[in-house]
Amino acid sequence: MPSYIIKRLPFRTNYNSDYFVDRYQGIPIGGYQPLFNGLLANRLITVKLNTAYEDVAKSITKQDWVIYTGAPDQFFNYKYGKLEWRSLDFKWEIINVRDYQGIAVMNEAGIDIPYTRTHEFKHFHPEAEKIYNQEKTVICREFSKEYKDGDTPYYPIDTPYNRELYAKYLNLAKNTPNLVLGGRLGMYKYIDMDKTIKAALDTFENIKTNLL
Ligand SMILES: Cc1cc2nc3c(=O)[nH]c(=O)nc-3n(C[C@H](O)[C@H](O)[C@H](O)COP(=O)(O)OP(=O)(O)OC[C@H]3O[C@@H](n4cnc5c(N)ncnc54)[C@H](O)[C@@H]3O)c2cc1C
Incomplete structure (x- = not known):
């Protein structure tokens, strides 16, 4: 195990049995569903459920931006091998x-x-x-x-093998115009919801800067 994993395991000298120690903890009012319904309620957004990226890939033009939140090895057809x-x-x-x-x-x-x-x-x-x-x-x-x-892939396995493999896919993604690997799968990283949302907002800002 990489040494930084130990930082995810809370070590306490008190009797607080909560997993997280953040000052403010909670979830959106009504849960995540109303939050996402609100975000998606825009006439410029079309949601296609039960549709794999591969099903629509052909209709994507070179000018379109793709933010791919699936596994990078799958996106590149396992060119360098499979992530674990x-x-x-x-x-x-x-x-x-x-x-x-x-x-x-x-x-x-x-x-x-x-x-x-x-x-x-x-x-x-x-x-x-x-x-x-x-x-x-x-x-x-x-x-x-x-x-x-x-x-379903849930947790990335952080070993030198996977890190090297991911770096190769990331490099490939960086050299593919208008492609961003995003989210926990695309980043091959365990991230909590707060960090996921922050990463999504940062990605948006980066793309916006690129476009303007
Ligand atoms: C088991 C588990 C427990 C967790 N517990 C907590 C917790 O207690 N607190 C907390 O803050 N965070 C928790 N997290 C973290 C949080 O849930 C994730 O970081 C967050 O959901 C990531 O969002 P995402 O959009 O990046 O990924 P996801 O929610 O996984 O969304 C990615 C989407 O892409 C889709 N997709 C993948 N490949 C394709 C493809 N080829 N074509 C089309 N669609 C595709 C998937 O179906 C999925 O819907 C947990 C994560 C896991 C795995």
């Missing part, structure tokens, strides 16, 4: 209890527990009282697994 990832299985359950674990996310550290954490979504929105007070709750457990073709 970790994947996850999610097991969902509805439990007939008002409050299952008292908190949005419980991390599991025990080696005898096969899942890494349990989410209980209602705790993200205690203000949504109608749902919050129901005598049932939705939980989801995360099981870490090796990535195989067809799985």
Whole structure:
């Protein structure tokens, strides 16, 4: 493991059991869906769901900018080889209890527990009282697994092999006009939501500067 990973693991000399220590923590009002609905509600934006980049690639002209948020090795047809990832299985359950674990996310550290954490979504929105007070709750457990073709890539594996490979793809992208590799997959980097949003805004500013 690269040494900087240790910085992601909080070391405490107090009894604060929260994962993050940011002064302000939260999610957008109503969750992310209204935020994205608002962002996309512009007549200049067309959303095509269930459409792979490869399906529309031919209709993209040389003047168009492409911000590609998929895996870079896939974009370049695995020219230099495959990047490695970790994947996850999610097991969902509805439990007939008002409050299952008292908190949005419980991390599991025990080696005898096969899942890494349990989410209980209602705790993200205690203000949504109608749902919050129901005598049932939705939980989801995360099981870490090796990535195989067809799985969703979740976590990049930060080894010298992957770093070198990614650098090659990045170089290729830099030499491809009007192409930006963006987001957690395109950057081959684990980033939290705040950093993801910041990176997206920075990317927009860079493109704007390039265009003006
Ligand atoms: C397991 C996990 C847990 C996390 N937990 C937290 C957390 O607790 N707090 C926090 O702040 N952040 C968390 N994050 C980080 C945060 O979720 C991500 O950084 C953020 O969602 C990244 O946004 P994105 O748009 O870059 O990528 P994504 O949300 O993955 O979006 C990329 C999109 O591109 C699409 N795509 C890929 N390839 C193609 C293609 N060829 N054609 C068409 N579409 C394609 C994908 O389907 C996907 O919809 C977590 C991330 C993971 C993986």
